[in-house]
Amino acid sequence: MPKIDDIASYAKDTAHKLGIKKYDIYGSAIDETSVQVDQGEPQQMKASQRSSVTVRVWNDEHSVGVTSTTDVDPIGLELALKTAHEASFFGVKENVPEFSPEATDPTAPHAEAKNPQAPVSKLLETLVEAEKELLAAHPAIKGVPYNGLAQRDIDRFYLNSEGAVRNEGHSFASLYLYTKTEEEGRKPRSAGAFRVSHGLDELDINGCLKEAAEKTISHLNYDKVKTGKYRVVFSPEAILSLIGAFSNLFNAQSILDNQSLSTPESLGTQIASPLLCLCDDALHPENVGAETFDGEGTPTRRVALITNGVLSGFLHSSGTAKRLNAQPTGHANMGSKITVSPHFYHIFAGESAEQDYSLDTADNVILIDDLSALHAGVQATQGSFSLPFDGWLVQNGKRTSVESATVAGDIREVLKSVIYVEKELEFTGSGVAPRVWVDELSITGE
Amino acid sequence: MQSPILLISKELPRLTYQSTPDRFDETWEAPLSTLLGWGRAAGADFIEFFLERVNYISCMAEDDAITSISPRLSTGAGVRVFRGKADCYVSTNDLSFNGLKAALEKGLSIMGLQLPAPNSYVPEINLELLRDYAVKKGKESWLADCSSMREMGDVLLAANGELATQAQFVQSRRAVYFRDWQEVLVASSDGTFARDIRLSQSVGYSLLCADGAQRSSINKRVGSTSEPGFLRTWNYGKDAEEVADSASKMLYADYVESGNYPVVMANEFGGVIFHEACGHLLETTQIERKTTPFADKKGEKIAHENLTAWDEGLTSDAFGTIDMDDEGMPAQRTLLIENGILKNFIADRAGSVRTGNPRTGSGRRQGYTYAAASRMRNTYIAPGDYSVEELFASIDKGIYCKKMGGGSVGATGQFNFAVDEAYLIENGKLTKPLKGATLIGEATEIMNKISMCSNDLGLAAGFCGSVSGSVYVTVGQPHIKVDSITVGGR
Numbered sequence: 001m002p003k004i005d006d007i008a009s010y011a012k013d014t015a016h017k018l019g020i021k022k023y024d025i026y027g028s029a030i031d032e033t034s035v036q037v038d039q040g041e042p043q044q045m046k047a048s049q050r051s052s053v054t055v056r057v058w059n060d061e062h063s064v065g066v067t068s069t070t071d072v073d074p075i076g077l078e079l080a081l082k083t084a085h086e087a088s089f090f091g092v093k094e095n096v097p098e099f100s101p102e103a104t105d106p107t108a109p110h111a112e113a114k115n116p117q118a119p120v121s122k123l124l125e126t127l128v129e130a131e132k133e134l135l136a137a138h139p140a141i142k143g144v145p146y147n148g149l150a151q152r153d154i155d156r157f158y159l160n161s162e163g164a165v166r167n168e169g170h171s172f173a174s175l176y177l178y179t180k181t182e183e184e185g186r187k188p189r190s191a192g193a194f195r196v197s198h199g200l201d202e203l204d205i206n207g208c209l210k211e212a213a214e215k216t217i218s219h220l221n222y223d224k225v226k227t228g229k230y231r232v233v234f235s236p237e238a239i240l241s242l243i244g245a246f247s248n249l250f251n252a253q254s255i256l257d258n259q260s261l262s263t264p265e266s267l268g269t270q271i272a273s274p275l276l277c278l279c280d281d282a283l284h285p286e287n288v289g290a291e292t293f294d295g296e297g298t299p300t301r302r303v304a305l306i307t308n309g310v311l312s313g314f315l316h317s318s319g320t321a322k323r324l325n326a327q328p329t330g331h332a333n334m335g336s337k338i339t340v341s342p343h344f345y346h347i348f349a350g351e352s353a354e355q356d357y358s359l360d361t362a363d364n365v366i367l368i369d370d371l372s373a374l375h376a377g378v379q380a381t382q383g384s385f386s387l388p389f390d391g392w393l394v395q396n397g398k399r400t401s402v403e404s405a406t407v408a409g410d411i412r413e414v415l416k417s418v419i420y421v422e423k424e425l426e427f428t429g430s431g432v433a434p435r436v437w438v439d440e441l442s443i444t445g446e
Numbered sequence: 447m448q449s450p451i452l453l454i455s456k457e458l459p460r461l462t463y464q465s466t467p468d469r470f471d472e473t474w475e476a477p478l479s480t481l482l483g484w485g486r487a488a489g490a491d492f493i494e495f496f497l498e499r500v501n502y503i504s505c506m507a508e509d510d511a512i513t514s515i516s517p518r519l520s521t522g523a524g525v526r527v528f529r530g531k532a533d534c535y536v537s538t539n540d541l542s543f544n545g546l547k548a549a550l551e552k553g554l555s556i557m558g559l560q561l562p563a564p565n566s567y568v569p570e571i572n573l574e575l576l577r578d579y580a581v582k583k584g585k586e587s588w589l590a591d592c593s594s595m596r597e598m599g600d601v602l603l604a605a606n607g608e609l610a611t612q613a614q615f616v617q618s619r620r621a622v623y624f625r626d627w628q629e630v631l632v633a634s635s636d637g638t639f640a641r642d643i644r645l646s647q648s649v650g651y652s653l654l655c656a657d658g659a660q661r662s663s664i665n666k667r668v669g670s671t672s673e674p675g676f677l678r679t680w681n682y683g684k685d686a687e688e689v690a691d692s693a694s695k696m697l698y699a700d701y702v703e704s705g706n707y708p709v710v711m712a713n714e715f716g717g718v719i720f721h722e723a724c725g726h727l728l729e730t731t732q733i734e735r736k737t738t739p740f741a742d743k744k745g746e747k748i749a750h751e752n753l754t755a756w757d758e759g760l761t762s763d764a765f766g767t768i769d770m771d772d773e774g775m776p777a778q779r780t781l782l783i784e785n786g787i788l789k790n791f792i793a794d795r796a797g798s799v800r801t802g803n804p805r806t807g808s809g810r811r812q813g814y815t816y817a818a819a820s821r822m823r824n825t826y827i828a829p830g831d832y833s834v835e836e837l838f839a840s841i842d843k844g845i846y847c848k849k850m851g852g853g854s855v856g857a858t859g860q861f862n863f864a865v866d867e868a869y870l871i872e873n874g875k876l877t878k879p880l881k882g883a884t885l886i887g888e889a890t891e892i893m894n895k896i897s898m899c900s901n902d903l904g905l906a907a908g909f910c911g912s913v914s915g916s917v918y919v920t921v922g923q924p925h926i927k928v929d930s931i932t933v934g935g936r
Contacts (some may be wrong), residue, residue, distance in 0.1 A: 033556075038734070044796075045534035045556045048815055050522065069519040070539045079519060087515045090595050094511070120556045145735035180737060180858065187888075188858040227704050257508060258618040259654065337506070337514035376852035376864040377884050381617075381654050382661040384701075386884035386934045388862045404860055406884050406934030408704070444704035444886075444934040 024160035026334040027053030034150035063091035066336040100318035103164040103297035115171040115199030137213035146178035158297035173200040177212040191215035222401035225445035232441045236426040236433035245378040246411040252320035253340040272415035274351040278306040282343035286427045300330035308350035345431035349421040405445040470631035478633040482571040487562040492528035494634035498814040504624040507602035522814035527553040535817035573639035579769040580643035591674035605682035612690035617656040623649040632774035640774040662696035669765035669907030699879035702935035708844035713904035717921035722853040723861045729820040730797025749893035751786040759823040765907035766823035766919040773809035794820040812915025819914035826922030830899025839874040862886045884934035898927035
């Protein structure tokens, strides 16, 4: 991708030529490499260098048009500006977006977190070794059908015609390992683990291996679970997935679109047990992909969403903040219609629980490790969910893998039925959370 | 046009090719055949270039306003390099000769190869005469014949207005349209040189109704792959009536009681059961990963003897129809299961190399950033001899799944999918509406429980996400009866 100064210069010249006085541009460039292996042999290796920008222009009637393009040269930018200008005459007439009032405010300090990419041969060697160790962890593990080791550099920028210019870059490395077992007379079982870090050298490969192996082995001894109501413990990953699936609860754009379980008046009401707190914190130290500004150039920040069970904040773009008389929070995605999305959830304990619980002594409790098929089993605007899961039935502290089952409920009831939030936080890639205990959820088994 | 002759070169040609920048035509033959020759000279067993240009636009009406018009313009290319059964894929936005050469060089280096040295032998790659489906099938004017931005807005506003008159307790109503115009060119070292233009359009409703704490949400979408005037002929009145009717019935529905039931699944999008429970497991990608229970079952009975199923890319204007796949192979009609016997797998090039199953014109991808993989096209269960009434009459207590949501299949063959609109069947009759149902099961078990197929095959447009991204597909079936399936609920 050309340098941001060059893009700013092309855009300025082209906009002037086309008579466009007001515009902004958000863009990114990605350079990534990934490998997969199968039984010690390279399976597929991928590399990609790509860039894209989204341009937004205001016409003389003050309506807005947007176009995105992967052609980030002067010709491509000119075509994008022309198309956006054409689209602007069909843009919204009410609540027209403006530049973020914070597009030139200082952002949080950002250390350029770029690490040099390792050669593909090193990635392959690392992944082959990881697969080998996982296959050796237990005789039942016959394959690691889903595996991948990837490294990615991302550069992103925002600029506008009033002189705002921001850019930053990151590096990531990630590893996932998902096993499959085969045993005579037994059904195949599968489990896995994921890790992400700033670079290959920092990647917790042993931790990933150990977790994948332990989980797989723990699922070998499985049984059906009886259908009924159970006390359920969500793993950090599972509770973050569930909250993420219902993020319309906190999404100001969804609220304004009547696509949320909340309304503007919900702010300040008790929506969860007082034991629960939730923040969205783009700048959390554990967030490997921390972004210091959003798609409108607004600085990101920590936003309290649930405080001791009370709905205490929404996620905003500059437009939703203006309409709801609030401050932008740095959660906007550039587009024809600005959308809002979370960065990095942080769940933690609020008020003290009357009683502490422990899985070591729990009885007839379902521990849900991972929820599946959220795209299909969640009715986000209705609040309901019915989801397959991987997990265990815990009886007198002993865990037996659940063969095939679903958990169903309503997110509003789940939040209010939290009976315990554990202390120990776990980083999952999409957030940090402890295990969360919930009473009386429907489990369908046999 | 003849390929340039590149025999034993004294040095790598430093040619400045002038390919047509805004169209993938014959002028791309020279640079691509040169690069393919270099790739083969470097030691690769097979090289493929995939070039893509996209002109996409989406438009959304919310209530009585157009709230989004989003054009997207994209160009890019991918090069795939095979060495033995291993391969790598490199993608780039840079379609200049040097950009493509850099991508090739990177791909070769990943495979432990390098561009040929001066005085190397460079094999001549004789590409076929451009096989141009866009020209052959009169697709060149498709983009220009599609609806303008103004027409998109007018149609969606009229459609959303119609929905307002049909529905009650409306919390929000949306009409959404997109047009995805794609030009692709495939050139590979086996001589493949083919171009196509695809035009995928889809339009539909999303309706959310609320009455106090009661809520229902219903979506409906239709699609086209060959009608530029698709949007202007959309029968939105009929769809608005259907969506409003479903939403009103589901608004006060009870949650389904979990358990095992006999189930009748409606035609059209009901076909997602076969797509998820069986179709994915017949892709060679799954054989390669050893994640399908059907890998060694070709020629064996894997389903009820009343079940026959197809996957094909030929049905006129269906959402998964393609003239060629993303590896340049003409579309095929593939018999998957005949009277319960597994006949064929769905194979792309890599799957064919690695599993020995013949290619079926099923190498598909979302775009240039993905390597092609074995993917479904129009996939459906063939019609049977029963009437729909006979299916219901065979059930004392069961569930009718009228409108399906999405679903997925896991690494162990377990599948699940959501039911958006369901009814209780009691003594052969539909009684009360039910919501919150999820169907779960094992592919190997469920396929033997599809015991009755009616005679009303219907197809529906869908989107399928997998290893090579999201692709347009058709799912379909007649009404079918599943003797017993686990229904997750409250």
